[in-house]
Amino acid sequence: MAKENSVPATLLSVTFLLWGWQIGMWFFTVIFSAVIIGAPYFQWRFHLSEKDLHRMVDITSLLFIATTIYVAITFPPAQAVFVVTQWLPVILFPLLVVQLYSNIKAIPLSALSMHLRRNKRTCKTLDMSNVLFIMCLVAASTGNQKSDYFFIAIFFIFSWFFWLKRNPRFNRAIWVLLMPIILFCSHLVNQEIGQFQRYLENVAPEWYLKFFSAKADPYHRSTALGYIGELKLSDRIMLRVKSSTPPPPLLRVASYNRFGGDFWSARTGGFEVSTFSKPQTTGSSLHKISIMMDLDDGEAVLPLPLGTQHIWNLPAETISKNPLGAVKVENGPDISMFNVAYDVSAATQYLPTADDLSVPSFYHQVIDEFIVKYGLKNTPKAQLMAKIDQIFTQDYRYTLNLSNGFDQPVNQFLSKTKSGHCEFFATSTVLILRRLGIPTRYASGFAVQEYSDLESLYVVRAKHAHAWALSFQNGHWQDVDTTPPDWSILDGGPPASRWITDMWSWLVAEFDRLRMTEKNNTIPYWMIIFLLPLTWFLRKKFKGMKMIPWQKKIPQNPHELTPLLGALRQYQVERQSGETLMQLALRAQAVPGLPEKRLLIMVMKAYYAFLYCKKENAETTDYKNLMAKWLKVHNT
Amino acid sequence: MRSLICFQFKIFYQLSQWYKHHFTVTGYWVIGGMLLALMVGINTRISFGSQIFAFLLVSTILDAVFSLYFKPKLLIKRVLPTFTTSGDSIRYHFEVENLSAYAESGITIEDDFGLKIPGKRAFKHYIDPLDKQRNWFDRKVGYPKWLGLVRLKRGADIEKGTITTILANQSQTVPAKLTTIKRGLVQFEGYLIKRPGPLGIFNAVRRVPDQGQLLVLPTRYPVASLDLQGQSAHQPIGSIPATCIMGGAHEFFGLREYQPGDAKRDIHWKSWAKTGKPVIKEYRPEHMVRHGLVLDTSVSAEFHAEFETGISIAASYLCTLDTKESLLDLIFIGTQAFQFTLGQGFTSSTEVLKVLATVKRSEPDNIDRLASLVTQHSDQLSGCILLLSCWDEKRQKLVNQLQFRHIKVLVLIVTTNPIKPQPNIYVLNPADPMKVLSKLGKADG
Incomplete structure (x- = not known):
């Protein structure tokens, strides 16, 4: 690719500054900018052979693959894409250094793949300054610093870029007028994209929300009520629970008090900062567990046992709680292993409200029939939970193959199909208890039921996501799980390959634990594991590489006539590829307004005499004098 | 689909x-x-x-x-x-x-x-x-x-x-x-x-x-000139009219008395002046070395590469073979039977290359037409280069016929199929014909 298509060093440095500002990688930004700006002042260049270049590309590829694997196993998928993107300028920077500091002026596309290397079918090249320019801007956009300065910054950077690329055929005024229009229109388009996303979120199925919103929403819970087909569940390990005593069977993420037909929502007063600094009760009823989990971008709604009183070893900036018991952390680490102390009997927390007794009118008839059919109205409250549990276990069936349809799915579940998954059982229980006058809420979270011998702790998989009811009895909230106990078996046995994924997950978890033990923010010692062999490899591979003096770019025009050619350019007389100087001078004769046309021819003749007759002094002085004379006329 | x-x-x-x-x-x-x-x-x-x-x-x-x-x-x-x-x-x-x-x-x-x-x-x-x-x-x-x-x-x-x-x-x-x-x-x-x-x-x-x-x-390969070692053959009057135009003429044989119907241009005026009766110059046709370059165009579509290589080889030899002392005929079947002659004031090699540039494949059964065209002209030929795309029975028969008439034959078969080695028959790989062509030039030249 031609050099004129490269991004200038200053613009590239400014782009790196934007990236560093948005991502917070000032250390790299300063070094990279210095390397880019310093390239023209460095008088030596590495002499790289084709083989050396291939090695550099291989190292970059390995770096990219290693980063991708590490990020993929460390972060949730939605976040992993962002993390890799943010690091791409760092990963690709060595190739820019190759371009700036070696005899290779652009990276041949054939070097980028083994297949192309073998066949050598393409002679196209890739200008790394353009790649890094685009990559820095895109990477910077993932920083999400929540300010309008980013938009202003990209406006100035792109304006600069487009100014360099503009077509001189158009008046500069047109270009200047165009930029505010672009700014205004792009702002509108950006707003429309945001609107479109909000529209999609309202109409899109749950998978959209799950994919794009990695954090649990404590205010809104879409359910699979009304879904038809088979639900697929994942074996991915979400949490690890360590407990010296039997762990709590259920870890609640959030609870909800309003039912909208096929979704639950929480009507609360919002989150309030809570310290969870010390337990309110003591004694044998207080249990302790440790939970290890990923926090998405340092934020998450924590899965906690009912009656959580104390949380420690969680280095988050903010821990807050809503009146329904959901606990949210913000600005925490990406991975956390924290301790929890809880007392189930002390789970009074917030008292019930009128919302905890409301049942949508279109469910009244079916639920009342259910209550009458099973004689629940006359059942003592102490035996009520056990009886509902018994009814669901005996007469109802757990299944993930849903056929209830969209029309009032709970009605269909209770009166017709009598089969469904945990959300049906939990929702039905909540609605039945509410009709019986018992304040009840819907809770979602995880069931702790699988002990891993490999890790000597409890593992909670994505498939263990569960829903149940919370009823207010005897002055405190209690978990009421009426889903038939065989649900975990019916979820299907583990796939044959699960031991591999579990082993991998365990290795990653151990690695994370190792990282969490780092005290300082400096380069962790485990990095040496990678750095030592890498240094050895690089030293071996590039041993004996030569440095050569940099031969500065030969100017396209003979440097002696550069002032003259520059002046001619003002008359739109540009030297074409393959055009001789005399042809240029002859062509210029027809240009209106060009001064001293004959003198121009004389300059060229004198210059030819200087070049080809090899006579000293007289002719040399002659062409220089003539050129100076012409330029003087031109300037006046 | x-x-x-x-x-x-x-x-x-x-x-x-x-x-x-x-x-x-x-x-x-x-x-x-x-x-x-x-x-x-x-x-x-x-x-x-x-x-x-x-x-x-x-x-x-x-x-x-x-x-x-x-x-x-x-x-x-x-x-x-x-x-x-x-x-x-x-x-x-x-x-x-x-x-x-x-x-x-x-x-x-x-x-x-x-x-x-x-x-x-x-x-x-x-x-x-x-x-x-x-x-x-x-x-x-x-x-x-x-x-x-x-x-x-x-x-x-x-x-x-x-x-x-x-x-x-x-x-x-x-x-x-x-x-x-x-x-x-x-x-x-x-x-x-x-x-x-x-x-x-x-x-x-x-x-x-x-x-x-x-x-x-067509692309040309750097081939060496071949010596086909053929004997000069009788060239009938009219078959090489350009030689007269160029001053080469037929060979002078003798003088004889005028007979009605003789061309006035053949009258030997000096003898008429001496003898007092018209005397005619008698000529006999010249014997010249004439080679043929026979291009087999009867190729099916899947042998496109073989065909193109064949054309390039033909172009290479057309420009390389010596035509100062001999004639060279390019013979092939296109939309019709074609024969172009190079040398002795005939068509120039550039003109024949232009013809070769536009040659297309003909139907596979056209090999019979090519065989009959070559046989028809075989009595004028001293030597012949046959550029074939395969080695089937019909092509073998054509080679046998030419050899039977004592014409020196060099057969170049452009194919990837293995063929049993025989004298004066060379098999060329379309991907790398120079492997054989380079040896061929040295061996014969």
């Missing part, structure tokens, strides 16, 4: 051509950036990628709007060489005159070959020479193969045009470069005039129709 695939390829190709012509190098980066920004910015709550996407999208659209007002007033003339050789790169130019009152900056002029879309039959029979180098996916999908066929139909690769400025009411020469990839005629459909918008992202493209063509001669 194949029709559907070809249709999809066509649509994709047209889209890619539109993209290639309408976006500048800056435009490619802008589109790349837009796609990346869209990928990371799809969720506007957690990324600002949508801002980059929006900015680049609006810039591209506005730049494209300016392309609607591009009406160049340029008079263009393509100046091409008379002919070139397959595989060669040639530099030619356009003479461009700007008829408008303002300068045209940043414009690019390129030749347009039009859409050379191959048919499904051609796609089915085409054997991709790069097939082994392609990866599994490319081989399975077949699009690169289809692109290869499009390129072959086009006949040449055009180098990207030079960005130039043409002053108002001025003429200028704009250089261009193309590389031919096959022999035959390269057909030009017109010119593409491109000019980027004010932001330098989107090209305004205008097509100016102007048909033209360039003759591409």
Whole structure:
């Protein structure tokens, strides 16, 4: 690719500054900018052979693959894409250094793949300054610093870029007028994209929300009520629970008090900062567990046992709680292993409200029939939970193959199909208890039921996501799980390959634990594991590489006539590829307004005499004098 | 199914051509950036990628709007060489005159070959020479193969045009470069005039129709001259009329008395003056060494590479064999039977190369016609080079017939199939014919 298509060093440095500002990688930004700006002042260049270049590309590829694997196993998928993107300028920077500091002026596309290397079918090249320019801007956009300065910054950077690329055929005024229009229109388009996303979120199925919103929403819970087909569940390990005593069977993420037909929502007063600094009760009823989990971008709604009183070893900036018991952390680490102390009997927390007794009118008839059919109205409250549990276990069936349809799915579940998954059982229980006058809420979270011998702790998989009811009895909230106990078996046995994924997950978890033990923010010692062999490899591979003096770019025009050619350019007389100087001078004769046309021819003749007759002094002085004379006329 | 695939390829190709012509190098980066920004910015709550996407999208659209007002007033003339050789790169130019009152900056002029879309039959029979180098996916999908066929139909690769400025009411020469990839005629459909918008992202493209063509001669190999060691043969009067024109004439045999019907031009005036009665100069036809170069065109479509190699070998020998003291006939079957003679003032090698440039495959059963044509002329031939595409019974019979008539025969078979070694029969691999040709020249020369 031609050099004129490269991004200038200053613009590239400014782009790196934007990236560093948005991502917070000032250390790299300063070094990279210095390397880019310093390239023209460095008088030596590495002499790289084709083989050396291939090695550099291989190292970059390995770096990219290693980063991708590490990020993929460390972060949730939605976040992993962002993390890799943010690091791409760092990963690709060595190739820019190759371009700036070696005899290779652009990276041949054939070097980028083994297949192309073998066949050598393409002679196209890739200008790394353009790649890094685009990559820095895109990477910077993932920083999400929540300010309008980013938009202003990209406006100035792109304006600069487009100014360099503009077509001189158009008046500069047109270009200047165009930029505010672009700014205004792009702002509108950006707003429309945001609107479109909000529209999609309202109409899109749950998978959209799950994919794009990695954090649990404590205010809104879409359910699979009304879904038809088979639900697929994942074996991915979400949490690890360590407990010296039997762990709590259920870890609640959030609870909800309003039912909208096929979704639950929480009507609360919002989150309030809570310290969870010390337990309110003591004694044998207080249990302790440790939970290890990923926090998405340092934020998450924590899965906690009912009656959580104390949380420690969680280095988050903010821990807050809503009146329904959901606990949210913000600005925490990406991975956390924290301790929890809880007392189930002390789970009074917030008292019930009128919302905890409301049942949508279109469910009244079916639920009342259910209550009458099973004689629940006359059942003592102490035996009520056990009886509902018994009814669901005996007469109802757990299944993930849903056929209830969209029309009032709970009605269909209770009166017709009598089969469904945990959300049906939990929702039905909540609605039945509410009709019986018992304040009840819907809770979602995880069931702790699988002990891993490999890790000597409890593992909670994505498939263990569960829903149940919370009823207010005897002055405190209690978990009421009426889903038939065989649900975990019916979820299907583990796939044959699960031991591999579990082993991998365990290795990653151990690695994370190792990282969490780092005290300082400096380069962790485990990095040496990678750095030592890498240094050895690089030293071996590039041993004996030569440095050569940099031969500065030969100017396209003979440097002696550069002032003259520059002046001619003002008359739109540009030297074409393959055009001789005399042809240029002859062509210029027809240009209106060009001064001293004959003198121009004389300059060229004198210059030819200087070049080809090899006579000293007289002719040399002659062409220089003539050129100076012409330029003087031109300037006046 | 194949029709559907070809249709999809066509649509994709047209889209890619539109993209290639309408976006500048800056435009490619802008589109790349837009796609990346869209990928990371799809969720506007957690990324600002949508801002980059929006900015680049609006810039591209506005730049494209300016392309609607591009009406160049340029008079263009393509100046091409008379002919070139397959595989060669040639530099030619356009003479461009700007008829408008303002300068045209940043414009690019390129030749347009039009859409050379191959048919499904051609796609089915085409054997991709790069097939082994392609990866599994490319081989399975077949699009690169289809692109290869499009390129072959086009006949040449055009180098990207030079960005130039043409002053108002001025003429200028704009250089261009193309590389031919096959022999035959390269057909030009017109010119593409491109000019980027004010932001330098989107090209305004205008097509100016102007048909033209360039003759591409076959590739030639550096072969050594062959000594076919044949004896001179009788050349009947009239078969070589050009020798008379050139002054070579038939051989003078003697004088005899005039007989009614003799041409007045043959009267020997001096003898008539001495004897007092008309005397006629008598000639007898000259005996000359005459070689034949027989090209087997009866080749089916799947042996395209073999056929092309055969033509290149024929072209190589036509230019190499000595025709100062002998004649050389090129014999082949095209739409009809053809025989072109080189040397002794006959057709020049360039003219015969031009003929070879346009030779096409004939029906496989045309070998019988070729055999009868060669046999018919065999009494004039001293030696013969047979360029065959296979070694079947009919071709063996033709060689036997020529050998029976004591004509020195050199058989060159261009094929990948193994053939039992025999004297004066050489098997050439179409991918590397020089392996044998180089030895052949040395051995015989």
